Amino acid sequence: MSENFDVAIVGGGVVGCAVARELSRYQLKVVVLERASDVARGTSGKNSGVVHTGINVPVGSVKGKYNVRGAEIFEQYCEDLNVPFERCGKVIVALTEDQIPDLEVLKEKGESIGVKQLEIIDHDRLKEMEPNIEGAGAINVPTAAIACPYTLNIALAESSAASGVEFMLDTPVTGISGEQGDFELETPNGNVSASLIVNSAGLFADKIARMVGVTRWRIWPCRGEYLILDKSVGGMINSMVYPVPPKGGAGLGIHITPTTDGNILLGPSADYTNDGDDVRTTAKIRRQLLAEAGEFLPGLAPRHVITAYSGMRPKLVPVSVGGFGDFVVEEVPEALGVMQLVGIESPGLTAAPAIAEDVTAWALERIPAEKNPGFKKTWSSVRRTREEELEVIDDLIGEDSDYGEIMCRCEMVTKKEIVDSINNELDATSLNAIKYRSRATMGRCQGGFCGPRIVDLLLENGKSPESLTLKGGGSWLFMGTTEDLRAEGKALRAGAK
Numbered sequence: 426m427s428e429n430f431d432v433a434i435v436g437g438g439v440v441g442c443a444v445a446r447e448l449s450r451y452q453l454k455v456v457v458l459e460r461a462s463d464v465a466r467g468t469s470g471k472n473s474g475v476v477h478t479g480i481n482v483p484v485g486s487v488k489g490k491y492n493v494r495g496a497e498i499f500e501q502y503c504e505d506l507n508v509p510f511e512r513c514g515k516v517i518v519a520l521t522e523d524q525i526p527d528l529e530v531l532k533e534k535g536e537s538i539g540v541k542q543l544e545i546i547d548h549d550r551l552k553e554m555e556p557n558i559e560g561a562g563a564i565n566v567p568t569a570a571i572a573c574p575y576t577l578n579i580a581l582a583e584s585s586a587a588s589g590v591e592f593m594l595d596t597p598v599t600g601i602s603g604e605q606g607d608f609e610l611e612t613p614n615g616n617v618s619a620s621l622i623v624n625s626a627g628l629f630a631d632k633i634a635r636m637v638g639v640t641r642w643r644i645w646p647c648r649g650e651y652l653i654l655d656k657s658v659g660g661m662i663n664s665m666v667y668p669v670p671p672k673g674g675a676g677l678g679i680h681i682t683p684t685t686d687g688n689i690l691l692g693p694s695a696d697y698t699n700d701g702d703d704v705r706t707t708a709k710i711r712r713q714l715l716a717e718a719g720e721f722l723p724g725l726a727p728r729h730v731i732t733a734y735s736g737m738r739p740k741l742v743p744v745s746v747g748g749f750g751d752f753v754v755e756e757v758p759e760a761l762g763v764m765q766l767v768g769i770e771s772p773g774l775t776a777a778p779a780i781a782e783d784v785t786a787w788a789l790e791r792i793p794a795e796k797n798p799g800f801k802k803t804w805s806s807v808r809r810t811r812e813e814e815l816e817v818i819d820d821l822i823g824e825d826s827d828y829g830e831i832m833c834r835c836e837m838v839t840k841k842e843i844v845d846s847i848n849n850e851l852d853a854t855s856l857n858a859i860k861y862r863s864r865a866t867m868g869r870c871q872g873g874f875c876g877p878r879i880v881d882l883l884l885e886n887g888k889s890p891e892s893l894t895l896k897g898g899g900s901w902l903f904m905g906t907t908e909d910l911r912a913e914g915k916a917l918r919a920g921a922k
């Protein structure tokens with residue numbers, strides 16, 4: 426017997442989880458089906474974390490509408506969910522005089538979409554604002570902001586779960602049958618039935634669309650690699666530094682972006698690939714990112730890099746066309762009862778709260794529901810001790826001595842934060858689930874110091890060594906005891922003789 430839900434959301438990225446949170450305001454039975462072992466493991470955890478103003482999106486586009494509305498409500502959203510947010514502003518820099526006319530065009534476009542306080546600044550003013558940045562001039566965009574993308578995704582999911590939404594992790598949707606009011610979603614963990622479906626499967630949204638008979642879209646994955654710089658050089662910039670967007674390019678160009686944790690990101694590159702899961706990072710792009718960012722930031726050195734990652738754009742346009750497609754946010758006639766959220770590339774993080782509002786209105790038109798008295802308007806996944814005043818930390822240690830033990834020295838993460846991350850609302854158990862909730866292992870040593878201590882804590886909290894993974898699936902941390910492995914090696918060598 427399959428479970429019956431009002432709405433099944435396919436995909437636990439920021440879009441699916443924003444929809445889940447918005448739906449959880451009402452007495453609806455909602456499930457999120459996510460193929461990975463945690464939320465935020467797709468594109469939503471691997472982007473620039475920029476809350477875009479809308480200056481770069483086409484006037485009159487679907488993405489323009491959701492970008493502007495999303496940016497309007499984003500700050501409050503982050504405040505309610507205890508997500509780091511900073512209105513640090515952005516400068517779009519013309520490296521040479523001949524790019525200055527491009528700034529004028531961008532400014533006009535931004536103003537026509539409603540972006541406020543745009544101002545063209547000359548070289549001297551740019552130097553005042555950003556002493557380490559080279560450029561002939563820039564547009565100053567003071568309303569642009571940054572937020573922590575994965576903390577937002579996780580907070581959306583956990584607050585929804587606490588408000589009554591069910592999360593099924595490690596649960597890929599492999600087929601869909603039925604029709605509006607009576608859909609059946611097949612998964613390896615059993616079938617799930619639902620009256621409505623929200624397709625927010627990101628890079629695989631075209632495949633989910635095909636499962637309900639809609640063949641009009643194809644996603645072209647386009648990888649964007651990043652480098653993360655050490656916090657010790659986090660002060661090299663004060664705001665985001667963007668180039669003039671390359672004409673016909675697949676992205677906005679290599680930018681230099683501060684994070685809410687004090688690091689700097691360089692990237693992203695833009696390379697089309699055939700595989701949405703191919704999130705590798707490469708030496709070639711590392712060199713390219715350092716060279717391109719170095720034109721703006723001459724003080725940049727390879728030793729500043731602590732690690733790399735990449736995120737994948739779900740593009741609706743192939744490399745031969747180039748540029749950007751528009752967002753699809755619609756129910757199409759071939760599949761009534763399914764809200765298709767397809768091609769949600771940048772600025773999808775910014776737009777997610779606004780998309781969620783419209784998807785919820787759509788669901789309520791079909792299934793009217795009363796307000797949910799159990800809705801959690803505010804939420805805090807893990808209390809970040811490092812952001813508290815010393816007196817507050819003293820009080821916290823008085824309440825629980827685990828607040829007094831630093832386990833991750835690079836990021837100053839306490840034992841209490843790691844314990845709270847282990848006991849998360851979604852029951853996500855991998856090492857990465859703890860990393861993205863607490864920031865432990867994200868610093869200069871990349872887990873060299875705290876990694877083994879976190880493992881000890883997991884074992885103390887009742888996990889068995891055989892169950893521990895880096896990121897779910899077959900990413901086991903331990904292959905067996907040293908004795909077992911020795912015996913296995915001996916047997917193999919004996920067999921080879």
Ligand SMILES: Cc1cc2nc3c(=O)[nH]c(=O)nc-3n(C[C@H](O)[C@H](O)[C@H](O)COP(=O)(O)OP(=O)(O)OC[C@H]3O[C@@H](n4cnc5c(N)ncnc54)[C@H](O)[C@@H]3O)c2cc1C
Pocket residue numbers: 435436437438439440441458459460461464465466467468469470471472473474475476477596597598599625626627628629630633648649650693736737738739769770771772773774775776
């Ligand atoms: C390099 C880069 C930089 C970006 N920078 C910004 C930025 O600065 N600001 C901004 O606003 N936007 C930015 N974006 C865009 C933003 O990250 C995305 O628009 C947004 O994360 C999309 O969210 P999503 O939930 O639709 O997709 P995803 O986060 O990809 O979530 C989809 C989920 O569906 C799951 N899934 C897939 N198939 C199945 C299945 N069959 N069954 C169950 N689950 C499934 C996946 O595992 C995944 O978790 C950037 C994107 C990239 C790639």
